[in-house]
Amino acid sequence: MKLMYKKPAVAWTEALPIGNGRLGAMVFGGIEKEHLQINEDTLWSGSPKESNNKEAKALLPKLRQLISEEKYEEADQLSKKMMGPYTQSFMPFGDIYFRFHHGNLGRNYVRELDLQSAVSRVSYCVGNAAYKREYFSSFPDQALVMRFECSKPGLLNFTASFSSSLQAEVFNDDTDLVLTGYAPKHVEPSYVMADDPVVFEEEGGMNFEGRLSVKHDGGNVKWKNGQLIVEGASKATLFFTAATSFNGFDLSPVKDGRDPSLYSKEDMKKVKEKSYEELLQNHLKDYQHLFGRTSLTLFSEEDHSSLPTDQRIEQFGAKDKQLVALLFQYGRYLLIASSRKGSQPANLQGIWNDQVRPPWSSNFTLNINAEMNYWPAEVCHLAECHLPLLEFIEDLAVNGANTAETNYGMRGWVAHHNSDIWRQSSPVGNYGDGDPIWVMWQMGGAWLAQHLWEHYAFNRDKTFLQEKAYPIMRDAALFCLDWLVKDKNGYYQTSPSSSPEHKFKLPNGKLAAISSSATMDLAIIYDLFTNCIDAIEELKLIDDIKVDLETVLDHLQPYQIGKYGQLQEWIQDWEDEDVHHRHVSHLFGVYPGRQLTENRQSEFWEAAKASLNRRGDGGTGWSLAWKINLWARLRDGNRAHQFIANKLQLVREDDYNYHKGGVYPNLFGAHPPFQIDGNFGFTSGVAEMLLQSHEGFIHLLPALPEEWLEGKVTGLRARGGFTIDMEWERGELKTASVRADHSGQCQMKVGSGKVKVQSEASIVENDKGLLLFQTEAGKSITISLESTSYVSRT
Structure with a gap:
């Protein structure tokens, strides 16, 4: 459950995303020069306006x-x-740059995003010192948290600075580095009038503020000329908080907006009162409560997880079953993060x-x-x-x-x-x-x-x-x-x-x-x-x-x-x-x-x-994803898998072939350009191949492709309030566990094989070939198939 690379990101679509729903960052993972591109989900151009057409x-x-x-x-x-009128546009908040004072001659470099923990990590060696960085965006503490460590005492030295594509200024405020500015009053969509200048007017655009601060072990820290400088440290924990003047969809962010400084300061005060270990545990408890509910394993004799993710895409694509499972879980990760x-x-x-004129206004x-x-x-x-x-x-x-x-x-x-x-x-x-x-x-x-x-x-x-x-x-x-x-x-x-x-x-x-x-x-x-x-x-x-x-x-x-x-x-x-x-x-x-x-x-x-x-069989990234879902509903697992294979093709940053959907090196869905719907549609499509419940009954493995002969999934949800775990072998259902939120009745399609029920539930088969049984809230019923006559693909 990791995206892993052996070199820093060069393009934005190689950087790794972290987020807490509100604060997002793209982590590039450079050795000497690190770059985090930052977003805050309420930073948009414009303000409420009359848009209806009376004519x-x-x-x-x-x-x-x-x-x-x-x-x-x-x-x-x-x-x-x-x-x-056209809609307004989602804006880039800014960028955090770090310059490490150890040069760029690193070795043993690894950059990764761990989906189990929602933590992005960078590690490498310079000389005889090992450096490690960790990044996460905390929902409970509403901050980006960054941890830098060096194995040799006193050799952690770096300078941090802010930048923004918007109208902004940077200054030092006691122990914080502050970025403050405002968004454009209006931005035409990039596909309409991309060459026209954006309109910045202080009376018409949303205000924003971001703060960067640090706690360090050893050495000293100073703020100078809009920079944060750490010298002679062994460890440093950095915090970024941000807010905008957005105060509701129907309120002017200028006339009726809130003061972003109050909120960014308050969040910073709270986060700095906690240790890194406490912040990490808060983050893990919150995130894993959601992410850990569902798992997918597609068994394979080959393991390519030691290869960088972009190489796995390029060399193996959908033949790498663990990569398919990774992309499925990546969609869940991205939804939690956004x-x-x-x-x-x-x-x-x-x-x-990262663009003031994002594609289709984002x-x-x-x-x-x-x-x-x-x-x-x-x-x-x-x-x-x-x-x-x-x-x-x-x-x-x-x-x-x-x-x-x-x-x-x-x-x-x-x-x-x-x-x-x-x-x-x-x-x-x-x-x-x-x-x-x-x-x-x-x-x-x-x-x-x-x-x-x-x-x-x-x-x-x-x-x-x-x-x-x-x-x-x-x-x-x-x-x-x-x-x-x-x-x-x-x-x-x-x-x-x-x-x-x-x-x-x-x-x-x-x-x-x-x-x-x-x-x-x-x-x-x-x-x-x-x-x-x-x-x-x-x-x-x-x-x-x-x-x-x-x-x-x-x-x-x-x-x-x-x-x-x-x-x-x-x-x-x-x-x-x-x-x-x-x-x-x-x-x-x-x-x-x-x-x-x-x-x-x-x-x-x-x-x-x-x-x-x-x-x-072609299409943009999201179109391929929709077709996975459609072929799953049409119960053709092999056709659905063909679109999974088409989806798992590598697209580079400069590839603008409009009909070549796929994934970028960081597994972002490629329209191209980047659209995240391709990720979410892929995840729902895989789920739809394994479980359907739209017809009034639960259908297990309705569109299992021949390539997935053996696998296991836990924690999928069915309509009616049911949680399903399943395991299959040789393309046939082996066991299924059904846990009900409510007491009542459940209908399930499990095929024509002989069924043994490992519970006290009474199960009957109705005239439509569906198993009918009573459920009790909070309790599970486990079913296993003894016969091999049931082939889910048919």
Whole structure:
């Protein structure tokens, strides 16, 4: 469970990430010159602003008329008048540089990130002295902690300094080195106007402050000319704390902001009162409580863990089963490091960004990427890490209600394809510069609402469902009820509608973005409405909306199968802009939805297979990850494994082949450039290959590939409140342990082999081939298969 290298990082995508949900750092591990690039998750450009378009409501009927007349090119142009401003950007906080006074001639160099402890380490020798460094970002103590040691007394000598790409200054404050500054008032997205200067205005940008301090054994320390200097020491513990003036998504960080200095000082005071050993133990107890819940072992006769991680990727890829397991756990590590109680949700790059113009603003992209970030949260036993997204959704619904009314004159709440720390819910596009193919998509809120239901489905917290989840889900459904229009055949349609970022070809050969009832719209609305109905029944509510939801579901535009046997992506069987397009939006009903299964609407389930095959085996990093999840749901473990192999290809910093997704040397997911959703989607995909529970029963090893003949997994979660441990041999389930959070009933699919139950539970097999048994809260039931007739792949 280590990422390991034999040389320092040169590129940012070779550095190793640490984080506590709020404070992140990329550790380069240089010998003479060390570099930590720092982020704080609330440091964004801009401030709350009015982003709704008051002209949009009047334009909507005309836009719908153009669509009904099949004037799609004209509809695209008119829709540009309905756009709002671009979102703001996630900012780099700054950099800490260390210059060690021992030169650069090191030997026996090792740099690593230990996933078991969430500690990054660097070790090497210079002369006859051994040097060791440790870095971690502590959630309980809200600080970056750095420990430097030398085996020879008095030979630890270094200088520390700050730098920032933002408007900032550095000064000494008693025993702290201080970096203070402010973020830009506005940053255009890097893919739109990258050459334009960012706009810094003291009255419009967020303030921030970071502090660096030290405790040392031996020698002396001094602060001089904006530097911290340690001389003649044997050990030194350094602390970094930081804060911004962010005070809420709806408050100006300038006029209504908090004083970041008060918070950075207070955190520094608290952390310096503790010893390094106490800080490390606090960190380990907190982190391992989360990380240690789930483990994965893929048994292999070959062990390549002594090789540097980048060499393992390059030489072996998915053939290195331990590397596959490492990448699975890396996704869990990154989620813990970027999404904790009280933090912002993980953005497009988690919490790690070194650019003032980050790719796609490093924002919350709602047409796949933000949701994918949280696919592993529940199934991989990190429900607490899901909370920042759920709280984000609650905030976004507030702004989304204003957008629904202002832009469309409708009830409920809506969000579009991009958002930011200010919870922008309106369609982006700089009031007309954007492309409708990614701007004019009104399903962001409806998709996000799925996460509220999933959190309940896995944990069965009815208080959460009643007080938090259902009211937001209901309002998202209200918007969709108003958004739908009835066509001449009596079907409910969405209009305008797009299939995110993928255009269709018109008979004249031209491309268009907007039509009506793209398949993804139908799938998301089906998912939202059925989840709302299930919530009403779970809570035993009397709610008139249930009749409306059921009526619409009965008359929702049906799915269609196209001329290639594929699940149609649009209302008509148009040709694709790109048959190998990275988005597979029309397959939402397979994953992450639960509408299309082998046992329900199986003809469309088969059509989904045809669609996925037509998309091919390539794609960006996150696209490859989505396809792992889809092939797992389609129960083809070997196809899913092919995408794991495609994902485990090495991408270097200067590789911008848009269709060559893979991983960078530090295992970050490559779009390229870096997007963290590829990491999270990979982790959820592996989990989905091993365990599924979306059909109302637990399915063990539903998509086990032939390459994973022997393995063991512990701590996966199933809907209904179950924790599952499994072991398999020769591609067949050997044992499974089921621990229930609640007393009740459980259904499980374990195949047709003879089953021996090692517990007092009574198990019967129903007419669907499912094992049915009663559970008792907090107790486990262990099942073992005696027969070899069960092959999970079939």
